[in-house]
Amino acid sequence: MLKTALVPVAEGTEELEAVTIIDVLRRAGIEVTVASANHGDNLHIRGANGTHIVADKMLDHCVETSYDLIAVPGGIPGAEHLAAHPALDILLRQQAHEGKLYSAICAAPALVLASKGLLADKTATCHPKYQQSLQAKKVDGAARVVVDGNCVTSQGPGTAIDFALQLVEQLCGVVKREEVGAPMVLTTTATAYY
Secondary structure (H helix, E strand, O other): OOOEEEEEEOOOOOHHHHHHHHHHHHHOOOEEEEEEOOOOOOOEEEOOOOOEEEOOEEHHHHOOOOOOEEEEOOOOOHHHHHHOOHHHHHHHHHHHHOOOEEEEEOOHHHHHHHHHOOOOOOEOOOOHHHHHHOOOEOOOOOOOEEEEOOEEEEOOHHHHHHHHHHHHHHHHOHHHHHHHHHHHOOOOOOEEEO
């Protein structure tokens, strides 16, 4: 069965994270919808470092759709814009309620997931700058990616490939993760499971 994922983006999204997530998930055969959190019908996003991303559809139009995964990239002010978007709030709360996979990287675990109470009983990580506002159980050690049940979090741009591959593993299994990761010439890094 084809797996589906939603990757919301906003003005100021960390483009390295967004594009890495989208690319790695698509390499695994996952149907990815990139959704713009802009106002109106503006599908064009300018990332935190000036790279332009063109979304597939508006985030408001995704509320009636069910996804196997929601993966939220960070970046400032991108994560702030995503945290304030009502459609993403609905989608993430529904995802957590149904026990489906939701995830965030960089500033997004603290600014998006924690702000909605979605990390209250989870162990999670985020960008070190936002660690104090994470409102989650403390991570043991220096895990770059943390998996706690149906929630996956990661630290930032430098961990984006590890994060995306962990999302592939959660959706499609370790064999698919290895299949996707091997041609990327990667080494194994620290992931913590709770």
